Amino acid sequence: MELTVRGLRTPARSGAPVESVLVLHSDAGGRSGIWECTPGSFDSARNGDTELMHFLTGAGTITTADGTVHEIRPGVVLVAPDGWRGTWDIRETVRKVYTIWNTD
Secondary structure (H helix, E strand, O other): OOEEEEEOOOOOEEEEHHHHHHEEEOOOEEEEEEEEEEEEEEEEEEEEEEEEEEEEEEEEEEEOOOEEEEOOOOOOOEEOOOOOOOEEEEEEEEEEEEEEEEOO
């Protein structure tokens, strides 16, 4: 499947992470698709929605605001609930399948 390059993830904490995406479904309730990002580090947050992620390829970590470190590797499934905040540190290009649903 061909993904569309969205561009540089800004602001990056380190490196120059580039995001690509393929939206498979989108409606008023949320969206799902495939997301990919090249190595680098950046902060992220969920505001008004929750995300379920299933990692297909890549390596890195996601560190939540409370200091919990989650390893990113193929097969890992994570949930980022509404209000979640964390830092991504991608060592090898990551690809995930995601579903995001609105919580408002």
